[in-house]
Amino acid sequence: MTTRNRASLSALLLLITVLLGALVSACTADNSGGNTSTTNTSPGGAPRKAPTRKPGPLANQPLEAQAALLGSPLSPGSQLTLTFNLAFDDDALNAFVTQLYTPGSASFHQFLTPEQLVQRFAMPDAQTKQIQAWLTQQGYTQISTDPLHSSIKAQATVQTIQTSLGTQLYTFSLLNQQFYMQNKDPHLPSSIESYIQTIAGLNNLALPDIKPPRQSTHIQQLGQESDCTKYGAKQTLTQQKLAAAYQVDQLYKKDLQGQGTTIGIAEFGDPYDINDVQNYIACTGQSMPSIQNIDVGTPLPPGTGEGEATMDVELIAGLAPKASILVYQTQLQDANNPISQVTSFAQGMLDVFNRVASDHKVQVLSVSYGLGEEMFSTSDQIAINNSLRNLAAEGISVFISSGDCGAYSLRARFPQIAEVSFPGSAPYAISVGGTYLQVGDDLQRSSETVWGGDDGTPVCQNSWGSGGGVSQNSAFTRPGWQAGDGVTTSYNGTTQGVFVRTLPPQTLQAPNGLRQVPDIAAAAYPNISIYYDSAWVRSGGTSAAAPIAAAGTALVDQGLRQSGKSPLGGIPEFYRLANKAGSNQPYTDITQGDNLFYPATKGWDYTTGWGSPNFATILSMES
CATH class of the missing domain: 3.40.50.200 (Peptidase S8/S53 domain)
Structure with missing residues (x-):
């Protein structure tokens, strides 16, 4: 191949690269800085934006815990596992489920597979990986996402949890029961906050009484x-x-x-x-x-x-x-x-x-x-x-x-x-x-x-x-x-x-x-x-x-x-x-x-x- 042909081919490849880059930019640009993933699509096949959290508490205290007695801080080195529940496209999913159970609608009893649920309503891969990366940076380990993209579980020390979420964990007692709980609502950085609906595992007050009624x-x-x-x-x-x-x-x-x-x-x-x-x-x-x-x-x-x-x-x-x-x-x-x-x-x-x-x-x-x-x-x-x-x-x-x-x-x-x-x-x-x-x-x-x-x-x-x-x-x-x-x-x-x-x-x-x-x-x-x-x-x-x-x-x-x-x-x-x-x-x-x-x-x-x-x-x- 001559130098001229190589130069022409290089110019052609450069032009194709630029055009593809422009096309990708146009497809991914949005108000959040390009976080829309193409791995999740709407029913029509078009890429959709990542769902964002609905208003509500990220992780609040149980109402019954207000009567509990404050104990000592948790040991900073103790390990806990948290569940970060990811936002779903709630408006779309709620509307779909309503039609799913409305006789006469086109969606009546057209139940979804797990794959369809993820594809249409769950958090895309890009945002899921973004959250995982933040957790890794903060020091969390054993990070895993469930197949439905509904939650990410991660383990960390109490010290890591407190530092990353801006809250403190204490022991409490209520009716002779010991449990732990955060002293205030946690917070997340703006880069991922909109993608996480709630956090579970910051309190463990609820514990079922496993004893069906029977007369001995x-x-x-x-x-x-x-x-x-x-x-x-x-x-x-x-x-x-x-x-x-x-x-x-x-x-x-x-x-x-x-x-x-x-x-x-x-x-x-x-x-x-x-x-x-x-x-x-x-x-x-x-x-x-x-x-x-x-x-x-x-x-x-x-x-x-x-x-x-x-x-x-x-x-x-x-x-x-x-x-x-x-x-x-x-x-x-x-x-x-x-x-x-x-x-x-x-x-x-x-x-x-x-x-x-x-x-x-x-x-x-x-x-x-x-x-x-x-x-x-x-x-x-x-x-x-x-x-x-x-x-x-x-x-x-x-x-x-x-x-x-x-x-x-x-x-x-x-x-x-x-x-x-x-x-x-x-x-x-x-x-x-x-x-x-x-x-x-x-x-x-x-x-x-x-x-x-x-x-x-x-x-x-x-x-x-x-x-x-x-x-x-x-x-x-x-x-x-x-x-x-x-x-x-x-x-x-x-x-x-x-x-x-x-x-x-x-x-x-x-x-x-x-x-x-x-x-x-x-x-x-x-x-x-x-x-x-x-x-x-x-x-x-x-x-x-x-x-x-x-x-x-x-x-x-x-x-x-x-x-x-x-x-x-x-x-x-x-x-x-x-x-x-x-x-x-x-x-x-x-x-x-x-x-x-x-x-x-x-x-x-x-x-x-x-x-x-x-x-x-x-x-x-x-x-």
Whole structure:
């Protein structure tokens, strides 16, 4: 090649380079200095800007922590793991989910895959790497982004965290519980602040009380035989009775037992003994289903646990005997050692919900855990609700127990502070309340009322009844789909001295323009036969109601799939069923009983929502 040809070629390459550079600059220029990534696109295929955070706290203190006593500063060398929850395109995603559950819309039940969720609404790679780079510069280690681009987890010393976020971490004590918390809201540099919605892990006040209601005196009465002679003794509810009460047995007649369906169970700090499950299943006369444990974060040590996980797995395995069951397990910090590497409850929920969404293997998810809203920071509640929104966008039904302390999920009634349980109060949860179900040996339902009872104790031991009421989180406005007969019934706590936690305390008002719970209900009174720790026991709680609802819905989804229909999906569908019922009865309306404040009424109410599901009817309405 001659020198002239080489020079001409060089000039041509230079011209092409300049033109390409100009084209790239034109495509990437924006008001934030060129941070738009082309790896994420709008539905039309055009590059879109990175989403930015919505107004709200980055990481605030739980309201309940205001009563805590300040302790000593955390050791600067202690290691903590933080979760930086990334901004999503909230406006676009909220609008999409609304259309997703609006019959007649072009997007109706066009559920997303995880890849579509990331491509259309999540943080692009460029901004994610920018945040990771800043964390590295500050001294954080073990930095990882989850597959949904919903959060970045990173580990650092307390000193690094305090310096990088401009806050201080202290120990606190509240009601004999030790926890840590920041002394003021953190802040981030302007270069990344707009890309991070919230930070989780700066407090660990919330710690679930893993103890479903059961009466230990019944253990001896029901016996410890493993040969099934005591299964169903003392009129306890067996798998057959539960199936008959909620029309699950009618689905069995259609050969709908969960074949080809996968059900998820979330367990936070509570293991189970597979031998207990095997014995329970053997006594139902069924074959053992496929059960797989999935460790999320720190593996959970084996053991019999407190009975929560055992009940969850047994009820789902019994009611959906041919479904595959995935048990998502994560270990939480020890209440006696709150300053540890093990995750907080809020972080554990984020980890599990994001893992379920990115795995995209289950059709339904059962969650039997919760605490009063005020035990969580507003920022953590927002982050967890956003994770539940992602699951709704994927068409995954998430059933969460509404709590076992009636209208008082803070567990104390003097003074009477009404409180709902979170995450059941999250707008994208399907909150499941509790009933007192009685079924005869002829498998006929004899009665079903609200599960509720006053045991006279000042502190709840998970036996006061069905959780329900109104959220006090101003971010949880009542969704448009929460409508129908009974939803606007008013209650005033003046005559009974019932308040909400404000300074000064304000009388409870319902409705208050915010999320109302529960949505539906199922058996919860502790008369359900469970095999736990090598013994037959009576157990229950809304911890039982959630897996019952999840199992029945999984069979409905199986029937819908066989008819070429999409699954039920998220919470709006359950209100649509109620409001289009006509002569159908998708739910058995519970009209008797109360949860220590709210009474059961016709239609929707604050004790059992729409009532208990009739799954065969629901399938016929949707087919």
